[in-house]
Amino acid sequence: METIDFRMNNPRNVDFHGVTFSFHAGNIATFDADTAVVSSDPQFSMRNGAARAISDRGGLPFRAAFEVALATNDRDYLVIDVSEIDTLSFTNIIVIPVRARHRNSMRVIYRMALKAAIDNGHERVVMPLIGCDDSGGFHISVHQGCRDLKEAVSTFSQFGPIRDICFIDTSSGTTDELAQMFESLDDLPNILGASQDPGALPVVNDDGIEFLRNIPGPSVQNEIAFDGPPPAPIGFNPIVEVVDVVAPRPDREDDTPKYWKVVDRTEFPTAGTSSDESLANPCPICLCDLATSSLGKSDPADLESDPVVKLVDCIHMFHLTCITQCFENKKQCPMCMRQYENTVGSQPAHGKMTVRNVPGRVPGHPRAAGWLRIKYSIPIGIQTPRHIRPGVPHAGTTRTAWLPDDEGGREVLGLLRRAFDQRHIFTIGDSITTGQKNVPVWVIHHKTSQSGGPTDFGYPDPDYYDRVKEELAQVGITSDD
Structure with a gap:
């Protein structure tokens, strides 16, 4: 061309x-x-x-x-x-x-x-x-x-x-x-003016917001160490306009993400109970008792250096050493698969999700105002290394799903929108239903029929809200976020 x-x-x-x-x-x-x-x-x-x-x-x-x-x-x-x-x-x-x-x-x-x-x-x-x-x-x-x-x-x-x-x-x-x-x-005039403090350097933070940082000292040429985003590189003049003012981040004693909290071993029973929070239970990762360290040792020094921690969004407990190593690979509870960070799925790009209100009676939901009709459109494309056959073309699809227009349905809809934005609704695979290869397949299961119950992917299905929220939680999408 x-x-x-x-x-x-x-x-x-x-x-x-x-x-x-x-x-x-x-x-x-x-x-x-x-x-x-x-x-x-x-x-x-x-x-x-x-x-x-x-x-x-x-x-x-x-x-x-x-x-x-x-x-x-x-x-x-x-x-x-x-x-x-x-x-x-x-x-x-x-x-x-x-x-x-x-x-x-x-x-x-x-x-x-x-x-x-x-x-x-x-x-x-x-x-x-x-x-x-x-x-x-x-x-x-x-x-x-x-x-x-x-x-x-x-x-x-x-x-x-x-x-x-x-x-x-x-x-x-x-x-x-x-x-x-x-x-x-x-x-073009310099809006900051000649009287502006020469120690004020323009900074663009991770979100692209400009702000001023006053750096002490007689000259901005000094090498300055400070907490927060780095100063603008040489080549920038003072910024023309401050779009937003952001305060420097305060110093923090602990930069560890708060995925878990340390529990006191003395507060939990060590024997004679079937409780999930019993230290008689083994650590699910190393299989050593939680009453000991991950190496099975009971010396006070070992116990102090390897405490028991409980994940903040679920009840599961682990040795700190074990869960730290586990989270280095993927920040996900190895027991319930609860995600502890926002992730990006393998749904193809350029998709579209639209929602419309449709009148009608919803089986099993007498208080619903009608239906929420969701339409997904996924275009054809090429599979990436995150798919089963990288470099091979994949088909596109248009799918329609249904939710009751009630409080529970609107809550699930909000979660599905977030999941779609993070590309978790679909992936590319082989359809179990049709046998077709290299097609968009559901990651989060939807109701594609308005009737027929669970066997026909429709309503009534009194457990659907709970099941779909469990699937969404496994990819890090919850109502608590």
Whole structure:
């Protein structure tokens, strides 16, 4: 497919700190550059704007690369390797998550985007305006969006390896306004002012919120150690606007996650009882009595160094040494499978969940106002290393499920929404019901019929709420969170 070199035949260039900025109208997916920086929602759905354009042009190979990137991602933003995709002329795609708190200003998002592009070491970068259409729900005016971008750029005094940045929009009117605004880039005032404390450094925390940290000492060039996010790297000027003010985190004596609490061995019986909380019971991991250490020793020093702990969300007790090693692999109770951290499942990306109220009588739920009809849509794609046959295409599906519109049904619906966001509703596998291979299959069982009882996956089923909440709890989704 034909691509566009944004460096050719473009009279509207602006040079700033060694970088040439250019402005084009068109489809970002058709441009030739080292990297494209786009935005998406926090779940990286890639459903709107420039992200959607790139996803559509990349097709199934892009979806496969996206799934691999998502499964291995350990950063606040996503980097997708697209160097082997013939329909895209980029080395990678950087996706910056946009959250609701940014809806009044995109300065923080633009700063994060530029910083990510610098960190990834490429020379030619393309970016769209963010939030200036209705697709992402932000409704920022074009003028405000252009000014946000200009002010974000002005906070950088150097751009690392970047030599060319092209800003792209589908509207030529937008790129014209942006080009005119960038002609006065050097004239942008520093809103912090000359009287601002020179020890105040801009910091972007893990959520992308900017705040000021006053660092004591005569010079900001000193090497300072402090608790909290690191100061901005050299190359940033003081920030143009403080979007939110966040207090530094207080010092904590114990950074251990509170997954468990230590119990006093003297408070529990050691023999003659069948209680789950009896120390006569063995540790489920090492099988040594809880009255001893994990090595079976009863010396006071051994007991003190290896106490008994009880997980906070269930009644199960273990030796501290045993459960610590267990949680290093997966933060899940080995007895009841209760999750102790938010996890991301293997449900394919780009799915959709919709809910509608439907009138009708619900068997077994006389007080229900009607039905809650849930529709799931999972598109076709390529299996990732988290699936049974990586690299093999998988089918898509559309499924309909039903819940009573009563208090219990609405509670379960809220849990299912969270599970869908964390990609726990489906995985890719082989259907036991139909025998089909490489298809979306349920992880959390749903009622797909309105009648017929449990044997027909319908109602009435008085135990369904309890069963589905148990399944949700096993993937870390509970009403207590």
